Amino acid sequence: MFLETALLAAVGASAGGIIAAGVFAFLAIIGVFPRLMGKTGTKNHVLLYETILILGGVLGNWGDLWPVPLGTGPFQSVLLGLCGLSVGIFVGCLVMSLAETLKALPTISRRIRLSVGLQYVILALALGKLSGSLIYFVRGFGD
Numbered sequence: 001m002f003l004e005t006a007l008l009a010a011v012g013a014s015a016g017g018i019i020a021a022g023v024f025a026f027l028a029i030i031g032v033f034p035r036l037m038g039k040t041g042t043k044n045h046v047l048l049y050e051t052i053l054i055l056g057g058v059l060g061n062w063g064d065l066w067p068v069p070l071g072t073g074p075f076q077s078v079l080l081g082l083c084g085l086s087v088g089i090f091v092g093c094l095v096m097s098l099a100e101t102l103k104a105l106p107t108i109s110r111r112i113r114l115s116v117g118l119q120y121v122i123l124a125l126a127l128g129k130l131s132g133s134l135i136y137f138v139r140g141f142g143d
Contacts, residue, residue: 030097
């Protein structure tokens with residue numbers, strides 16, 4: 001029993017680490033972090049950025065596995081407001097990076113010689129994402 005539990009814990013931790021590494025690699029590839037460093041003029045603090053990113057990933061996973069009660073009253077409202085603001089800033093930066101990545105689609109379409117139908121490729125990608133999200137939430141996989 002202990003061996004089975006230990007093996008499941010190792011496989012789960014490994015899978016989680018792989019997914020987290022993929023997400024951080026994706027964010028690094030589309031240029032979110034270098035763009036933030038360039039816009040804010042904080043290129044000299046790369047180690048601080050790396051530390052905060054790792055700490056945020058670890059604490060986010062930890063908070064997902066073991067929820068922390070936030071308390072009640074005004075402290076909870078302020079904390080939730082700060083968290084919401086932080087998530088909003090992050091999502092805004094991510095969206096802007098993805099928008100700049102979409103500027104590369106015309107170049108890609110020329111290279112693969114796709115003369116007509118790029119809008120259908122983008123529509124198919126969006127519909128695939130939509131259908132996957134609907135299946136995920138309708139079937140209750142998020143519970």
